Amino acid sequence: MSLIAEIEREHESLIAVRRDIHAHPELAFQETRTADVVAQQLEKWGIEVHRGIGKTGVVGVLHGKKGNGKRSIALRADMDALPMPEHNKFKHASTNPGRMHACGHDGHTTMLLGAAQHLATHRDFEGTVNFIFQPAEEGGNAGARAMIEDGLFDRFPCDEIYGMHNMPGLEAGMLAFRKGPTMASSNRFDIIVRGVGGHAAQPHKAVDSIVIAAEMIGVLQTLISRHKNPIDTAVLTVTQIHAGDAYNVIPHEAVIKGTVRTFSTEVLDAMEDNMRRVAETLPKVHGGSGELQFVRAYPPLVNWDAQTDFAAKVATDVFGASKVELDTPPHGGAEDFSFYLEKVPGCYLFIGNGGGGHRESKYHGMGPCELHNPNYDFNDALLPVGSTYWVKLVQAFFARG
Ligand SMILES: [Zn+2]
Numbered sequence: 586m587s588l589i590a591e592i593e594r595e596h597e598s599l600i601a602v603r604r605d606i607h608a609h610p611e612l613a614f615q616e617t618r619t620a621d622v623v624a625q626q627l628e629k630w631g632i633e634v635h636r637g638i639g640k641t642g643v644v645g646v647l648h649g650k651k652g653n654g655k656r657s658i659a660l661r662a663d664m665d666a667l668p669m670p671e672h673n674k675f676k677h678a679s680t681n682p683g684r685m686h687a688c689g690h691d692g693h694t695t696m697l698l699g700a701a702q703h704l705a706t707h708r709d710f711e712g713t714v715n716f717i718f719q720p721a722e723e724g725g726n727a728g729a730r731a732m733i734e735d736g737l738f739d740r741f742p743c744d745e746i747y748g749m750h751n752m753p754g755l756e757a758g759m760l761a762f763r764k765g766p767t768m769a770s771s772n773r774f775d776i777i778v779r780g781v782g783g784h785a786a787q788p789h790k791a792v793d794s795i796v797i798a799a800e801m802i803g804v805l806q807t808l809i810s811r812h813k814n815p816i817d818t819a820v821l822t823v824t825q826i827h828a829g830d831a832y833n834v835i836p837h838e839a840v841i842k843g844t845v846r847t848f849s850t851e852v853l854d855a856m857e858d859n860m861r862r863v864a865e866t867l868p869k870v871h872g873g874s875g876e877l878q879f880v881r882a883y884p885p886l887v888n889w890d891a892q893t894d895f896a897a898k899v900a901t902d903v904f905g906a907s908k909v910e911l912d913t914p915p916h917g918g919a920e921d922f923s924f925y926l927e928k929v930p931g932c933y934l935f936i937g938n939g940g941g942g943h944r945e946s947k948y949h950g951m952g953p954c955e956l957h958n959p960n961y962d963f964n965d966a967l968l969p970v971g972s973t974y975w976v977k978l979v980q981a982f983f984a985r986g
């Protein structure tokens with residue numbers, strides 16, 4: 586592995602920044618302190634800073650010193666934390682009760698800062714680097730969309746965009762790439778089934794919304810097994826069912842809620858159409874009525890072929906083939922980086938966070954070191970790896986011409 590020596594020398598200060606952010610987690614669109622930390626660092630290095638894009642987002646703009654190159658590259662990190670308590674007891678544990686950096690966005694932000702510092706010191710390129718520090722990736726809040734709607738790509742034109750996320754379980758420092766559909770779309774639905782309420786002992790005078798809802802759950806599963814091409818991937822999971830609150834009353838209404846995941850918009854369109862047909866038609870068979878409310882939170886994350894080839898080659902040249910995984914399996918989670926990739930070519934990769942062995946048993950909660958787990962901690966060993974990758978990617982992008 587060949588880390589940039591200057592970045593390696595900053596390792597301790599990067600760890601300090603990462604742990605400071607970890608200790609002060611902030612939820613979606615409330616990342617004001619984190620944005621302050623980011624903006625102050627960028628300004629210190631002479632990077633042009635723009636605040637308040639997509640509410641709490643920050644963009645740092647760095648122009649190279651070699652001529653007036655028109656090309657531009659964007660690197661993105663997310664800044665938000667999760668609404669959950671932390672079980673770790675180390676010094677940098679969360680100081681905000683019920684808030685935790687359990688997805689490693691503290692690390693993502695710090696890796697990008699490390700790269701920004703190095704690139705600002707040298708500016709040995711021709712063109713512009715846009716450092717995007719995004720709010721609200723978690724919970725369907727779509728900070729990426731908020732930044733785009735706030736004019737991100739109009740104000741800061743980007744020819745290509747790159748992102749990364751740590752991945753527990755993958756060997757620490759391993760960089761994993763995939764072309765095409767890489768993460769799922771995330772969508773939520775409510776189906777409202779309306780019958781006719783009545784006495785539990787007189788079902789013939791009622792239309793039982795619970796019986797219709799029970800049948801509907803089974804029919805919804807046939808949309809996966811019978812209506813979808815078996816080659817396509819989709820998940821439909823019912824996660825909530827609400828109806829009734831008495832032993833002797835047939836409830837007028839039953840509500841079914843859940844999530845749908847797909848790796849393409851075409852499959853999603855078909856799923857939604859089929860669900861609407863079932864939701865509206867099946868209750869009619871029984872004399873009731875039904876309605877589907879379908880919310881598309883994040884589209885599928887689809888990596889661009891050429892940019893993925895390029896990024897994977899940079900990673901291989903820098904770290905060696907043994908540290909790079911091509912064709913990593915798709916991930917069923919969702920990520921709002923997908924909104925950027927709908928507008929601008931780019932690539933999003935996974936960086937291995939290791940199996941949790943980086944944690945000290947004395948202070949860490951020693952439960953699973955998995956994303957969104959209260960025992961999780963970002964692996965500080967990755968900081969110079971991620972920063973080095975970012976710098977080498979930028980250099981290769983401009984050298985590519
Ligand atoms: Zn997360």
Ligand SMILES: [Zn+2]
Nearest residue numbers: 688690722750
């Ligand atoms: Zn995350």
